[in-house]
Amino acid sequence: MKINSKRLSNHLDEVNLITADGEGMTRPAFSELEDQAHAWFIKKSKEHGFRTRQDAFGNSFATIGPEDKKGILIGSHLDTVNDGGKYDGALGVVTALEAALTLLDENIELTKPVTVVAFRAEEIGLIGSSVFTDLIDRSEGFEDRLAAMNRTVATVDDSIGYEDYTDYVELHIEQGKHLETNNLNIGVVSSIASLNRMNVTVHGEAGHAGTIRMEERKDALMHTAKILTEFERIVKSYGHPNVGTVGQLTVFPASSNVIPGRVEFSVDLRGDDMDQLNKIKEEFRKYTEDNHTVDIIESPEKEPAHMSEKIMDYIKTSAEESDFTFEVMTSGANHDANPLSRRMNAGMIFIPSKDGISHNPAEFSSTEDIEAGAEVMLGTVKKLLAE
Numbered sequence: 001m002k003i004n005s006k007r008l009s010n011h012l013d014e015v016n017l018i019t020a021d022g023e024g025m026t027r028p029a030f031s032e033l034e035d036q037a038h039a040w041f042i043k044k045s046k047e048h049g050f051r052t053r054q055d056a057f058g059n060s061f062a063t064i065g066p067e068d069k070k071g072i073l074i075g076s077h078l079d080t081v082n083d084g085g086k087y088d089g090a091l092g093v094v095t096a097l098e099a100a101l102t103l104l105d106e107n108i109e110l111t112k113p114v115t116v117v118a119f120r121a122e123e124i125g126l127i128g129s130s131v132f133t134d135l136i137d138r139s140e141g142f143e144d145r146l147a148a149m150n151r152t153v154a155t156v157d158d159s160i161g162y163e164d165y166t167d168y169v170e171l172h173i174e175q176g177k178h179l180e181t182n183n184l185n186i187g188v189v190s191s192i193a194s195l196n197r198m199n200v201t202v203h204g205e206a207g208h209a210g211t212i213r214m215e216e217r218k219d220a221l222m223h224t225a226k227i228l229t230e231f232e233r234i235v236k237s238y239g240h241p242n243v244g245t246v247g248q249l250t251v252f253p254a255s256s257n258v259i260p261g262r263v264e265f266s267v268d269l270r271g272d273d274m275d276q277l278n279k280i281k282e283e284f285r286k287y288t289e290d291n292h293t294v295d296i297i298e299s300p301e302k303e304p305a306h307m308s309e310k311i312m313d314y315i316k317t318s319a320e321e322s323d324f325t326f327e328v329m330t331s332g333a334n335h336d337a338n339p340l341s342r343r344m345n346a347g348m349i350f351i352p353s354k355d356g357i358s359h360n361p362a363e364f365s366s367t368e369d370i371e372a373g374a375e376v377m378l379g380t381v382k383k384l385l386a387e
């Protein structure tokens with residue numbers, strides 16, 4: 001049993017013809033280009049004999065097999081960031097399509113429906129998959145947010161569809177360096193990290209850079225430097241897969257001859273264990289509040305998403321059967337499999353990304369790695385069909 005590598009790469013090339021001018025792939029969420037990519041997916045699947053449909057929100061589905069049972073869902077998204085790569089999202093859709101086509105080629109008995117899905121607007125917050133799973137944030141301003149997407153509450157309500165499925169499998173590029181560095185073919189995702197955000201304001205006292213003596217100063221930026229050093233130490237002390245990043249920092253009043261009176265910075269903290277993350281946040285808060293003058297605003301955290309043990313086993317066994325090396329790993333990036341995993345059994349197959357580069361025109365995964373991923377996807381779906 002072999003997937004058709006040529007057909008798979010042709011499909012990937014075809015969808016990547018749909019892009020705005022520029023160096024990378026540009027199919028932004030809710031753009032005409034995203035629409036075109038979905039139209040391509042529907043047309044292609046129809047040509048291959050799939051039953052196709054688009055829900056009111058715009059998620060696209062292509063199904064083979066019986067109609068009267070709960071089914072297996074496989075796929076990913078077709079939108080990209082601006083000047084993104086050829087693989088993030090699109091590869092998951094065409095690989096799922098290839099796995100389904102191979103089931104047809106091999107006349108595998110379809111004991112239940114197999115549906116390939118292309119979700120909308122993953123890159124701006126897993127929108128399509130959150131609508132499908134009825135997990136979209138409906139807090140204040142929901143209608144306005146939908147209006148900006150050219151959608152209504154009715155289109156959202158009509159597009160809740162998770163109850164027709166029991167299992168979801170998604171192939172995605174790793175977007176990190178671990179698989180490549182360790183010469184591994186496949187990553188078996190165990191969980192998608194919880195994302196915790198904080199906004200920290202450090203208060204000091206602005207003053208003349210020439211006249212205020214060092215011992216008389218309350219320099220908000222010097223305080224911040226100490227806080228950041230301590231933040232790194234705390235996160236590191238909890239080990240992998242906990243990661244902490246300060247990616248935004250603003251100094252006030254930002255003048256070369258004024259002592260900084262205030263600094264604001266962001267904290268992005270991820271891991272797969274809520275207990276550990278809470279301890280990190282507590283330690284961080286205690287150190288900063290005891291030693292500096294700060295305000296810390298925490299955004300509500302998102303619980304880690306746990307993948308199904310059953311599907312992880314199917315992915316591992318499928319990798320072993322084809323002599324591919326693999327490792328179980330946490331995904332630090334968010335994916336459509338996150339909301340799906342809260343409604344059904346979900347699993348993710350990672351393949352290596354060259355140099356870990358993603359959301360960039362230089363994003364690359366080799367044909368061999370893609371083939372391996374597609375084989376493992378096929379094997380996993382076969383095991384689900386054989387249940």
Ligand SMILES: [Zn+2]
Nearest residue numbers: 088089122172
């Ligand atoms: Zn993606």
